[in-house]
Amino acid sequence: MPELPEVESFKRYMDKTSLNKTIKSVEVKNPEILQKVDKHDLKNKLEEHQFQYTRRHGKYLFAYLDNDYWLVLHFGMTGKLIYFKDSDQSPLYDRILIGFKDKTFLAFDDPRKFGKISLVNKMDVFIKEKKLGPDAWEIGLKSFKNLFKSRKGAIKTVLMNQHILAGVGNIYSDEILFQACIHPKTPVNKLKNKKIEDVYTIMKEVLKTALDRNMANQKLPESFLIPNRVENGKCPNSDTKLETIKISGRTAYYCPECQKEPI
Ligand SMILES: [Zn+2]
The missing domain is CATH 3.20.190.10 (MutM-like, N-terminal)
Incomplete structure (x- = not known):
């Protein structure tokens, strides 16, 4: 998609x-x-x-x-x-x-x-x-942090919600959370400031890598989750079998080892 x-x-x-x-x-x-x-x-x-x-x-x-x-x-x-x-x-x-x-x-x-x-x-x-949120590529760090203020939902839901942030969907939200080592169900109000900054930096890097690779007709790096985001796919870091859960009606892929469920 x-x-x-x-x-x-x-x-x-x-x-x-x-x-x-x-x-x-x-x-x-x-x-x-x-x-x-x-x-x-x-x-x-x-x-x-x-x-x-x-x-x-x-x-x-x-x-x-x-x-x-x-x-x-x-x-x-x-x-x-x-x-x-x-x-x-x-x-x-x-x-x-x-x-x-x-x-x-x-x-x-x-x-x-x-x-x-x-x-x-x-x-x-x-x-x-259409009530679209700010564009994920254009948004600055300060505005990005503000998106999370006074929200409680799962981080994946927030990232995918086009009314909050426009441009990131099911696939890239999985990648961003994998690279940030955050379980997709983690409530945003449980994320520390520093972690939100990480999500921001990683989001920009992921989007840029994907765009560059798209333009050059190249696949994403093997260290990314996306190429491994298939049935029986394994985590490129820990070799753990990836798991899936439904979040907001979409299937999220994550590594149970690298992305621990919040307690
Ligand atoms: Zn892993």
Whole structure:
């Protein structure tokens, strides 16, 4: 599932391929992924216009059009962007296909169809309406610490809650907590100041490593939890078999040896 590093790499991909080119056609193959816009309106607002620049907030990608609208993309479980030159190369699950005048294409490909696309006037209003917290990449240490004040929930729940902090999901929260040696169920009010600072530093490092590796098409280091986050997977540090628990409806992976349950 695309989280902050993946969406940031889609942003950079779009910047590299799809800006400042006139859109010739918009083909909506699965209108159910549209939110607050119908396919005719989307066609009208995009065709004959150009994307000028993009922004990202959490797991959302915003593409600014020269007519003052923003195309908003959310990649759900399996969404991604595919840019191609030959119309025969159209990907298998393109839900929306944008054709440019230079005969190239940008597809929103999404096998499982949990992705969402909208068109909005103002990016900040959208972020407010969705009640998104600050972006996990942009946030400073002081604001990060403030997120934990007067909260009681499990640290994993807090990190994954897009209304508190936008961009980190199930997979990267597992990685961050593994590297910080914190059990995912630990209540945030039990974490010492220093530990929260560690979580912050590790979060930034994890997101940066994941983004760098994504951009270079490389796998994550073997010392990370994520490559071992599979059935019967083992902790890369202690060789202990990883365990899973359900937290906020998601399956968390953790090492029972390195991430002791709070007493
Ligand atoms: Zn371990």
